[in-house]
Amino acid sequence: MKYSYEQLAQFDKQYVWHPFTQMQSYVEEDPLIIEKGKGSYLFDVEGKRYLDGYASLWVNVHGHSDPELNEALHEQIEKISHSTLLGSANVPSILLAKKLVEMWGGHISKVFYSDTGAAAVEIALKMAYQYWKNIDPVRYRGKNKFISLKEAYHGDTIGAVSVGGMDLFHRIFEPLLFERIEVPAPYVYRMSEYGDEEEIVRYCLAELEQTLEERHEEVAGVIVEPLVQGAAGIITHPAGFLKGVEKLCRQYDVLLICDEVAVGFGRTGTMFACEQEGVQPDLVCLGKGITGGYLPLAATLTTEQIYSAFLGEAQENKTFFHGHTYTGNQLSCSVALKNIELIEKRNLIPEVQRKARLLEGMLQKLYELPIVGDVRQKGLMVGIEIVQDQKTKEIFDRSKQFEHQIILEARRRGLIIRPLGPVLTFIPVLAMPEEQLEEAVDIIFDSIAEMVHTKQL
Secondary structure (H helix, E strand, O other): OOOOHHHHHHHHHHHOOOOOOOHHHHOOOOOOOEEEEEEOEEEEOOOOEEEEOOHHHHOOOOOEOOHHHHHHHHHHHOOOOOOOOOOOOOHHHHHHHHHHHHHHOOOEEEEEEEOOHHHHHHHHHHHHHHHHHHHOOOOOOOOOEEEEEOOOOOOOOHHHHHOOOOHHHHHHHHHHOOOEEEEOOOOHHHOHHHOOHHHHHHHHHHHHHHHHHHHHHHEEEEEEOOOEEOOOOOEEOOOOHHHHHHHHHHHOOOEEEEEOOOOOOOOOOOOOHHHHHOOOOOEEEEOHHHHOOOOOOEEEEEEHHHHHOOOOOHHHOOOOOOOOOOOOOHHHHHHHHHHHHHHHHOOHHHHHHHHHHHHHHHHHHHHHOOOEEEEEEEOOEEEEEEOOOOOOOOOOOHHHOHHHHHHHHHHHOOEEOEEEOOEEEEOOOOOOOHHHHHHHHHHHHHHHHHHHHHHOO
């Protein structure tokens, strides 16, 4: 039975609770109902097409309905769709783990699978905590806390929220959370009082060093989003900050956890963001683009040193008691393997670098608009901060939902983007051709200009 748009819209509003969505407002609008996708385009149930300027929540790599990714899934599903990884193995998960370790190199040697980025973070936190206890529960009994950045976002499970720093998302859950230690992040656009980029980096690293000097004996690890704080509004970190964090972790004997969920698999212009500063974390969290946008999969990578601390006789209780029903799922791992193969075969990383340079030039015209305060870019991640006053950097009253109105205008013009607070985010499909990137930027410009015109801002 084929349902009409009106019927599907009614069912959607009646039965579905959407994530990160104020449903009272949502049900007052006509929902966008996607039926299919091809390349950089999504198509709704009425046949209208839209450029996917959000990469379907930052995950799509090669485009929708890629023939080779489709084939990889078909081949695997003819063999088996799922069997447990608890106490047994499967071929795709073995081969993917081998490939991920080879890609990272250095001292990364083990892969622990899960199904979401938040779970990968949760696992990293638990591993870091238990690592110290397995080594020496008396000597390291106080190493129970984690340091994270102001405005950090690491997912929505309780552990991931505990190390998050976004008050809007996290404050309601405060009674459920464990204590974290917050240090400043180099948010250059809103930290001009500290000087230029280099001075801001020095300030932030000095604050981290002071915190570690005073409290390193109670810190199990430092967790950061390398190069870009995504959900905070595409806050791009200046060169040297990430490397400085790594040096301080080594100096004060705390573990470094790099959350590459949003920035991994080519998004920032290298396969992994840590490559750009030669950083070797103790634990790495991967997700989003790992399957090219096809299926849920995440992974926590770690070192032989950490893994070895969990080895022992059964009665020692050093086992890592954590797992998920669909850990290492064959379908997800098969499509992830093919995704990585295609990234390499299609020379996607050099192409992302080339298109990022072109995109940087395209974005400059946005500064002509009086409500654009800052345009931030790293690779194919873009944040456009909307302000009421470019000089004072004051944002609009949140109740006015100006940014939401801009994205609705963009949707009418054939582009899907989303806001993060006062920041419009443009996170295109990585394989999006340059002419479509240019079309998307034109739509963003025109949509903001329409807001300026209609609201007489």
